[in-house]
Amino acid sequence: MTLTAKALDERVGCLPPSAVPNEPPRRAGGGTNRRRWWLLACVAAVVASALPVVLDDHPVIRVDGLRQLVEFFAAAVAPRVDGGFLALVGASAMTTLAYAVLGTAVSLVIGVVGGVLTSQVWWRADAPARRTRDVVGWSLARVALVVPRGIHEVIWGLGLLIVLGRSPVVAVLAIGIPFGAVTAKVFSELLDEADRAPHDALLAAGARRSSAVLYGLVPSALGDLLSYAFYRLECAIRSATILGLVGTGGLGTELLDSFRALVYHEMWTLLYALILLSALADGWSSLVRTRLSGSRSRRRGSVDGRDPVVAGSVLLAAALVVASVWWVRLDPSVLWSDRSARQASMLAGQVWPLVMVDGGLAELLRLAGVTLAMSVLAMAIAFAVAAVLAVPAAALPQLDRVTASRARRLPVLLAARLTMIVLRAVPPPVWALLALFAFYPGILPGAVALGIYTAGVLGRLMTEVVDNLEGRPLRALSALGASRRQLVWYGVLPAAAPRFAAYSLYRWEVTVRETVVVGVVGAGGLGVLLHHQLNSFHFAQAATIVLTIVLLTLGVDFVSAAVRRSIR
Amino acid sequence: MAGDRVFELRRASVRLGGVDVLSDIDLEIEAGERVALIGPSGAGKTSLIRLLNGTVAATGGRVRALGCDYRVASTRKIRAARRRIGTVHQHFDLVAQLRAVHNVNAGRLGAWPFWKAALSLARPFEVASAEAALRRVGIGDKLRERTGDLSGGEQQRVAIARVLVQEPRVILADEPIASLDPARGREVVDLLFAISDETRTTLVASLHDLDIALGRFDRVVGLRSGRVVVDTSTADVRAADVAELFRTDRDGSS
Incomplete structure (x- = not known):
């Protein structure tokens, strides 16, 4: 039985470097063409997702919220450190x-x-x-x-x-x-x-x-x-x-x-x-x-x-x-x-039969569309941020000669890695609450929050990809005197790009599931409605939304797996 | 149970992926016999061994092992028959990650309930018999070694020790010495015969080494292209038959 790409991706991180799936031999000609089409499709999807945000004539950025954002970040240098609070933090941790x-x-x-x-x-x-x-x-x-x-x-x-x-x-x-x-x-x-x-x-x-x-x-x-x-x-x-x-x-x-x-x-x-x-x-x-x-x-x-x-x-x-x-x-x-037994039977009784959400199927589909658009925008943000962070974060152990330049680069490497840790350590709802300072509620704050968080996760996966790249081409480039920047553009990115794309497609599915999480704080899509329905004990409608999300996830999973197979 | 008959094959065939691996095999093996299976590569020796221990199903005809008809018997009956058939594999097929003691004890899995098998991985049961078996095959000191760390010859001995604790009525050996050098191969054959003598076990082995096949066994069964073409006692075997068995197409067909 051959492993699906998905399963390999889910196991990423547990694979030894040698077992990181190498790309199978390229199919001549057709592959390049296909990849170009998929790239075009991706750009089209991102543009289509961003269009409602751009066309909407409501203001997008909250100027008054920016001051709060500044206040928030200013507080970073003065965390509360009295003993009583630290004890509470320790216990919570x-x-x-x-x-x-x-x-x-x-x-x-x-x-x-x-x-x-x-x-x-x-x-x-x-x-x-x-x-x-x-x-x-x-x-x-x-x-x-x-x-x-x-x-x-x-x-x-x-x-x-x-x-x-x-x-x-x-x-x-x-x-x-x-x-x-x-x-x-x-x-x-x-x-x-x-x-x-x-x-x-x-x-x-x-x-x-x-x-x-x-x-x-x-x-x-x-x-x-x-x-x-x-x-x-x-x-x-x-x-x-x-x-x-x-x-x-x-x-x-x-x-x-x-x-x-x-x-x-x-x-x-x-x-x-x-x-x-x-x-x-x-x-x-x-x-x-x-x-x-x-x-x-x-x-x-x-x-x-x-x-x-x-x-x-x-x-x-x-x-x-x-x-x-x-x-x-x-x-x-x-x-x-x-x-618990009573509550369970109560919940079961109220969940079934499912009830369509207020506004009917059209509203459900519209919200599913919003959720989908949010996930696409989030992935575009995540991909860009992660790719920019992953390259400086990579140690490139393939160039095994320890050079003075590596020691000089250490601060950059640590800074990039720390940034990614921070991005993924802060939960997406907190990013969403922060984003709601800067943006009016809608699809954008949710996409920004999920994008930033996913960038932290994706960046780490990408760093692993770069560090596990085949070493010989890189050593050859380095031997002929290429600078690190040239090495990145000629050696690292071309070799790593397909895996970057594959991981991003895989995370897309996870991100669709996670739109629920930012919805809880009101950042748009099916998640918001789900939260409202749960708060008002409309369990049958909530179940309809959960089912919709499961189906949406399955659909995205299907598309993402098909694209990954096709670009490999 | 059919008296002392260990295996009985009637027009048994195996077809895998549109290829006839074995065709119309008629074969009877009585208790206590020592049978060598010979034939060129791809003749179906391994498939015949697997047909005998029931890991390959006959697509035609009938296979009875120790009175159990694999085609119609219940899972429980099949397991009972398999418990009495010990197999030594060419590539040993041991679990590299486990210590030797567990690989030997694996021969007892047919007799052990699941809980005992699971607990034994934490703290091995029946260590004394496992150690005795390993001593019998000459590597008593390897009891606690990780099996994957042992040499090829030592691993083959662990596989034989496993069959020893299984206490089968038949030992099937699939190319038991093909992965070993000639000296170690001879030792392993000696060991299999000694065990067969001591425990009065039937022995069926597929071999490439004709000297050993004709010199040590009672009976040879020659396979070619999935058919039995020679089946006689080693005393009566004719050189011409053997030559015919191993004829390649390049030798010119008659």
């Missing part, structure tokens, strides 16, 4: 970390079980009589994971809040369920890709299916799974913060409270804590993944239990899980309490 850790742990459990159940190897008929059952089972398992994957953490959070009430379980499950569905997909592909021979040998010796998968396939997929889990932990910190904005507690909740009260210097303390937490998680995850890919290239795809960094990290993660349960006083009994 712990809560956010705890949610992220527990959410990742839950997602791993769902991912491993779901991954086995959605793998082809598990359902491969070994007796002809079971073939039909196997095909049905595999299809059901796949379908069962599509919906949780298409729904954003925040929507899970809002739904679970209604059912379970205020409980740490809400945040943990809101992260764990959608992350688990994605992890399941990745794990199933890892299992299906792994060498089947040891597994088949076990089946041939009479082992049951479960034991054969456990002994024959899991060990070889475990290293990649571990890598992926650490990558997801890093993502979970961001999700846990965003969930805080809908009231599950932690840094996000505090951030929103300070924002509402317009106490900027408190916000900055919280933002610094968030950036620090994010940077630590990024650093930890990169360290573990580098070690794992290092051990993989040394010794054919193994988890090297003897690597002290990896072993220590796994132990530390396990300890963090235990500590997190204690810190948030996780009480899973709300899951089977009478109240």
Whole structure:
């Protein structure tokens, strides 16, 4: 089975440099032409998305808001640092970390079980009589994971809040369920890709299916799974913060409270804590993944239990899980309490049958169009910012001679990397609230907020692409005396551009899902309406919107996958 | 169960992707026999081995192994039969990431419930029998080594140790020595015969080495283009038959 480009992209970050998919050989002629058409289509999409903003005769920029923006950034140099507040920030940071850790742990459990159940190897008929059952089972398992994957953490959070009430379980499950569905997909592909021979040998010796998968396939997929889990932990910190904005507690909740009260210097303390937490998680995850890919290239795809960094990290993660349960006083009994059961049946009763939103299908489609346009603009912003940041942020380890110029460049490199960390550490709703200072509500502030945030994520992926480029062409250019700028234009960008495009297309789908998040603070599209409907307990209409978003996500996923296949 | 008959193939055929891999195989193997499968590359030796342990399904005809008809038997019956058939593979097919003890214990998976298999990965069960098996094949000191770190010869021994703890009634060996140098290959053959003697196990091995096939085994089955063209005791085998078996098209057809 060949991996879809999407799955590879979802696993980005867990791949060792050597396994970063190389482009297959170019098809002569046609490829260039096709790429030109797609480029044209992209430009057309961006222009079409920007057109309503440009043509609208309402003012776009709020001049009076700019002063607030200046005030906000001026407060950066004077964060609130008194002991009492710092203690609160520390405790909130712990809560956010705890949610992220527990959410990742839950997602791993769902991912491993779901991954086995959605793998082809598990359902491969070994007796002809079971073939039909196997095909049905595999299809059901796949379908069962599509919906949780298409729904954003925040929507899970809002739904679970209604059912379970205020409980740490809400945040943990809101992260764990959608992350688990994605992890399941990745794990199933890892299992299906792994060498089947040891597994088949076990089946041939009479082992049951479960034991054969456990002994024959899991060990070889475990290293990649571990890598992926650490990558997801890093993502979970961001999700846990965003969930805080809908009231599950932690840094996000505090951030929103300070924002509402317009106490900027408190916000900055919280933002610094968030950036620090994010940077630590990024650093930890990169360290573990580098070690794992290092051990993989040394010794054919193994988890090297003897690597002290990896072993220590796994132990530390396990300890963090235990500590997190204690810190948030996780009480899973709300899951089977009478109240939760009543709320769940109430919610189910009100969600079904679905009710069309006020304004009918036309309004729904218009809002879907706005959401789509917002995501396209966001991606245009993200792509531009990320590409500009990624090149200076790359260390270019391919040019292995340590030169004086590299040391001189270090400040630039660190500045670019820090910028990207800040961009992705600040949750999109906070960017949206800031954007609402500068712009009148509409599609633009949402697009700017999502674009800035996505630039941080995308920039990191792009930096990895540049650092993993084939070294020989670059060394050749460098040997003939090319300056760094020439190296970038002649060596780096041409080679990296297709992967840049592929990652951007992949993130486009994620961004469509995330439009909900900026909608929560009123930045336009389906998200705003969803938020209104939920606040006024119109659950049936809310469900219609969620379904629309899932369908929109699937559509974008389909288009983006088709384009990626076509430009490869 | 059909007496002492281990395998019984009636007009068994395997067609994969429009190619006849095996055609109309009629073959009976009795308990205690030592059978060498010979034939040129691509003749279908590996497919025949896989047909015998049920990892390839016959597209025509019938295959019975230890009284179990793979085509109609339930999954449970098939597993029960497979448990009694140990296979040694050319490329060992071990799990490189696991320690040797787990790869040996994997031979017991057919007899173990899932929970026991899972717990054993954390803290190995039945270490004594695994260690005894590894000692029997001459690498008792490698018990805790990571299997991927062992040499080719050592890995083949781990694979044989796995079959030992499986305690099968038949050992199938698919090119067991093709990945080894001649000296190590001979040692491995000696080992397989010694085990077959001690435990009165039927032995079926596909081999490229004609000296070993004709010198050590009781019976040879020669395959060519997916058909059995030679099936006789090694004492009666004629040089002309063997030459015909390995004739290439360049030798000029008669």
